[in-house]
Amino acid sequence: MLSIAVVNLKGxxxxxTSAAYFLHALAESGLKVLGVDADPENCSLVRWSDLASWSIPVVGLPVKDLHQRLESISDGFDVAVIDTPPMESGRGIVTSAVRAATHIVVPMSPTPMDFDRLRAVLDLVDDVTPLRSQPPAVAVLLTRVVTNSASAEAYSAAANELVPVLPARVARLERFAQAFGCAVENALNTAYGDALPQLLDVEARA
Ligand SMILES: Nc1ncnc2c1ncn2[C@@H]1O[C@H](COP(=O)(O)OP(=O)(O)O)[C@@H](O)[C@H]1O
Ligand SMILES: [Mg+2]
Structure with missing residues (x-):
């Protein structure tokens, strides 16, 4: 089974938002998907799914043994997408999600501050890898990208020195900024839909 954890240092x-769009893009492509909300403080994915009455099931599971429980809770599903708390506040849970996931996506704005945080995320992933039977695939997804800005190119190149950066870029758009609590439609036709096959092509992190 495929499992995608969305991970970063900060709230x-x-x-x-990325977890919600990945979930919907996967569902729109015909897969049976489960959302796992592992953020104990915000529970935003569960809240969003409640507010918008998603047909996609989302379970709240903010636990440090997700890696032991994911297989049984996602039995019968093709893919699980795990939304995580900020690493700085929920390190145990994030560690567990990183142990559980076949694929790890690090959403990153093309800004100096977000880039500065990338290394901490990769360090956690690399710390966890010896605890896994196989290394995960890890990639950066650029989000909140201002279209035609030089920053996207610059930070994509810089991040690519450390980890594969998906070619698809999520633009800074009202569509995403205002999305919380609303139905998510045509997710496959967004950059998240483009990013999915690219993510599945990323090789396991050595
Ligand atoms: N592509 C985007 N363009 C503009 N705003 C965005 C985009 N993606 C997310 N946002 C906004 O950024 C804020 C943080 O997003 P959120 O998904 O809640 O982050 P996190 O789960 O990491 O705390 C939210 O207000 C959200 O609406
Ligand atoms: Mg969140």
Missing amino acids: GSTKT
Whole structure:
């Protein structure tokens, strides 16, 4: 089974929005998907799914043994997408999600501050890898990208020195900024839909 964890050091880094769009893009492509909300403080993915009455099931599971429980809770599903708390406040839970996931996506704005946080995320992933039977695939997804800005190119190149950066870029758009609590439609036709096959092509991190 495929499992995608969306991970970053801080809150406000577009994790939940990315998890919501990945979930819907996967569902629109015909897969049976489960959302796992592992953020104990905000529970935003569960809240969003409640507010918008998603047909996609979302379970709240903010636990440090997700890696032991994911297989049984996602039995019968093709893919699980795990939304995580900020690493700085929920390190145990994030560690567990990183142990559980086949694929790890780090959403990153093309800004000096977000880039500065990338290394901490990769360090956690690399610390966890010896605890896994196989290394995960890890990639950066650029989000809140201002179209035609030089920053996207610059930070994509810089991040690519450390980890694969998906070619798809999520633009800074009202569509995403205002999305929380609303139905998510045509997610496959967004950059999240473009990013999915690219993510599945990323090789396991050595
Ligand atoms: N592509 C985007 N363009 C503009 N705003 C965005 C985009 N993606 C997310 N946002 C906004 O950024 C804020 C943080 O996003 P959120 O997904 O809640 O992050 P996190 O889960 O990491 O805390 C929210 O207000 C959200 O609406
Ligand atoms: Mg969140």
